Amino acid sequence: MLKLYSLAFILLFALSTKAQTFADLVEKVNKSVVTIQVLQKENAGEGNPNGFTAGEGMGxxxxxxxxxIYILTAAHVVANASQIQVVFYDGSQTGATIRRIDQTSDVALLQLNLVASDFPSAPIGNSNEMRIGDDIFIIGNPLGLAHSVSRGIISGKHVEKSPANNEKLQEFFQTDASINKGNSGGPMFNMNGEVVGIVSSILSFSGGFEGLGFAATSSIAEEILKQHGRIWFGTRILAMTADFCKIFNIPQEGALMVQAVVENSPAYFMGLKGGYLKMKIGDTEILAGGDIILQFDDIQMNSSENILKFYDYLNTMKSGQTYKVKILRGGEIKNLSWRMQ
Structure with missing residues (x-):
């Protein structure tokens, strides 16, 4: 009987120690987690170039x-943001700008306006070492409840190639840890307190969490840190095929239709204009009426190969250099120039 009591005490003590250890781990990394508040403006698409609606978002x-000075988050949280505010653990806040973004991988790198000297940075772990079944935990801002913690396991790992993103590998962890609106962009930690993923999305039929959450792996995040992701230009664009160009009477067999321009972005300061009239051509929904980019410096947008060159060229943009863009606006060809800050 004494042995049974001793064994029960040992098990109880072990469970208690484990719980305390996890609580200590959460406390250690919690102050590295931030809330992101965004303001974004979108054209209503009803035919008025100035008919913008403003909306707020959170992640x-x-x-x-x-x-x-750097924050990792999800691309979809900030991609269309005209203003970004980062709120820290103690409620203090500062603005931020997008430095790198990869919307296919759903990862973005922000740069803070002020150094966050009072808060610890989270270490980046090696997601390649994570196995299905490993314990993880997530800290974020679900439904506005800042610094909420959920715990689970790696349920799966999904790897795919994306022809739209220059064949770069995409990697996502699947998890059963609870993820809700506002968690997007938050860190997924391993049990060493290292970031192994950035929360991306949930798969849901009800609109709420159903046990299927996804996070971009830290290896994808490191691609952004190594500047393999795209420089944020601040546009939503549509690559036009030769057939599309014929429909819109474009004087070449390829171009880029500017759907939207984010306020205070490089494209905004360059003077590019987005669309303002919703249309549907076949199965493709567009926002027409905006600028058509024909050429960017020496790169003419007349083929898919040149459009990919344009995306790569954006990543080489340098501060102080002047860039030129040829556009079609209202049936007239215009030339814009812009000096990168």
């Missing part, structure tokens, strides 16, 4: 790097 992110 999560995590402070990384020794300089304490």
């Amino acid at each position: 999560s992110g995590v402070l990384i790097g020794e300089k304490k």
